Amino acid sequence: METVKINDIACNDLPWKIQYHPERCTLCGSCIAACTFDAIGPKMERRRLTFTDSATPEPKTRFVAQPVIGQQNAIKNFCRGCGVCERVCPNNAISSSRNPDSRFNVVYATSTGTGPKRGGRNNLEVQSRTLDTLRVGRISQMTDPSLDAQRHTFDCLAPLGRILPAGTLPLNQTADGKLVQDGQTPPVRWIYPIIIGDMSIGALSWRMWEAVSMAVAYLNEECGLPVRMCSGEGGMPVRLLKSRYLKYMILQIASGHFGWNRIIQAMPHMIEDPAGVLIKIGQGAKPGDGGLLMAAKVAEHIQAIRGVPKADLLSPPNHQGLYSIEESVQKMFLSFNAAFKFRVPVAIKVAASATSVSVFNNLVRDPYNIVGGFFLDGIDGGTGAAHDISLDHTGHPAVSKLRDCYLAAVAQGRQGQIPLWAAGGLGKTGNLAADAFKMMCLGANGVFTGKLILQMAGCLGNDHGRCNACNTGLCPVGITTQQPVLVKRLDPERVAENIVNYFLAMDVELRKLMAPIGNSSLPIGRSDCLVSSDKAVADRLQVQYVC
């Protein structure tokens, strides 16, 4: 008889439970070796065996000690439901299943004195998405012809950089009636309307980051899609900084300034300008919370790239010494513009918030014309590590806020002057083309995406609490870890191929949406071609309600 120890952690307190079939298990040990969380281990169980050792039935009983695979009853080693054990088991002997009666949130705090943390996924609000209530409902028919997605040409590029009102362009007319530019204008890059969003080396394994950059280079050089990728906060390899591929990269700076010592040292040796600089003020998945890279992930090469010792790396929630928007414009934007001699667009990324429109208005009215993009990051995205409480209880959806910003620009006749880029759970259903298209109709010039890229690479996590262990450094597929053995699980070439294929498919799908509305260039602000089956959404976004 065991004593009931009610305050000990038990498997049924944890979010996932192991289903194990000893009769199928050959004790090969593959699952235990594969589980990066140490959530399972070998155990001995005492079994009663009934047997007959004569020609006629003469049942006898004997007790044996049998090795089995068992779940760890420890808060530190709780099963993440990643399913790797099931993937490796040759006999279908093990799997994990969601525990609907989990007491995890309570027992985690009661036994550790801290709140749970996880990789950035929004699990609390897994309800229907706004974008799914929208459809492209204005189809060209008899009044105007739709286009042919295969045959016609489409112009699918989006601007990154500050755009001046036409009346202020430094254009002069020559004697033969030509306009020539005789002054400087802010740099603007026309790029693919989907940017691979900021995931740092550090958050990602070096193989994963390399795979993404390979995909970006391939898309540019072989497929003719000018896709750009943002470095994330954490610098990048010096070899890349000095290579011609730098032009495909948007360098990010956030409050920790990680990696910038090496970037600045590399500047004199750069043979290309980067595609842009993105100043990260906030992040949609955990607004108001800084970045967090656990010491476990700060491997040697990360220490080198970032110029830091092995320690928890915290980007403060706020840029130190930044007290107002005006200051941010003058200090940060001017210094970064100046750093690259006003040849590189400098944009800002903020978390969607009730105050986003005020921030946007301030920037769009700035007299220096140096804010080259407004990246609005909503809840529901994110790949980094954060406290559950931030992920679950803070944040603001991107869709209505993006619309508000666009309409604020329209009201002032300033649409397009600061390109709007939006993100936050886009492509969550797997179809980024549709989400991107709808966001453009609502006013975005383009979108950026991070989490979906991880899915393309083979991430096992989802928005229902599966895995989400990106913060632990134990990513079971080698995406968000720095442990050499785990990183080896990832084949960078396959990952790059997946990303390239996805972008090619998405490019065709974008045309498949542009063709029926008869547009050969991106439908920025064409909310007239969207309809919503949800009255509240329709009213809020000012699109047609249909039923």
Place this chain on the structure above:
Amino acid sequence: MCRIGAIKSRHYVHPSQALLLMQSQQKGHDNSGFAMVMQDLGGIFENYKHLPTLSLACTDEGLQITKAIMDARGFRLVHEWEPETNRQPGLDIQAMPHYVYQTFDYPDAYADASQEEKEQLLLDTRLELRRGMEEDCKGFAYSFWPDVITLKEIGDPRDIGTFFNIWEPDDQFTAKVITAQCRQNTNYAIVRYAAHPFFLQGYTALANGENTFYQKNKEFQQNLHRGYIGFESDSQCFLYTLHHTHRELGWPLSYYKHVITPLPFEDVVKREDQQQLLAMRQSLAHLEINGPNTIIGVLPDNTMFTCCDAKKLRPVVLGRDEDTVVLSSEVCGVNEILPNRNWETDMYPNEREIVVIDNNLEVQRWKQ
């Protein structure tokens, strides 16, 4: 679909020619309206070329409102013409009680005013008239500009011609430039202001097509200029963009095409002037048009032009002889006006050019 046409001649042309031009294309439109703008006027208006003429369709009350506004602003009436209308029963026309063409002298205060000041005054006056008569459809002020008159009505173009007695040519009511369109706005509400050609400060535009970027054009234009109003038709956007780029920004006409139908990026980057073209595209991204269109436009100096959407989804043809150039949606319209021309000189403009007819009737094709 609507049909559009235009005549530009060395001689004064009677609007019956415009009716003929459009009548022959009758199968292509729906007989729901007729509108035209006449510029460089002859006949009874020839002596008043330097003074603004107001084109008005209104009720008795509208007339009073107009008089009050014009008096208050200090305009002095110098010439007035009401076409003799034929109000016989059975005509398919939704006639207004009065059609009035009044020519004014500028207020005394403007004796020494600059051309620019006068042009702003004319626009403001027309906008005030429009607002003043808007309620209950008391009247419509289509244009108020020197040497320009406008006529628009709802109904069968043939009956509209009969109603205004313009089937019979005479030398009293003529112009060297006439632009015309048939069909009222059958997509949306029937509103007189929705009929092309549209006119603003010397610029005229009319179009055969659908502007699928209407909403973004409109959202952008309504903040650009006080005269960019109405938007009863998506084709008004073409006029406002023409006015904005050519007059407000002062860009040569050749850049109009670059604004409304920018070259694809892959072509732009091969050009020497890519920097300027990209800057324009960026700054005026919301004035790009999309969808099938043919546009005919006239500039304040009476230069006429036509261009199409970037995929050439709507037709237009140019035919000419020594003295006259005709633009028409369909070639049958040109045949009607210039049956004896050399057909080989007909032009079918392509999607990447503007065809421009100057005042010497020289026709130029400007490659975008």
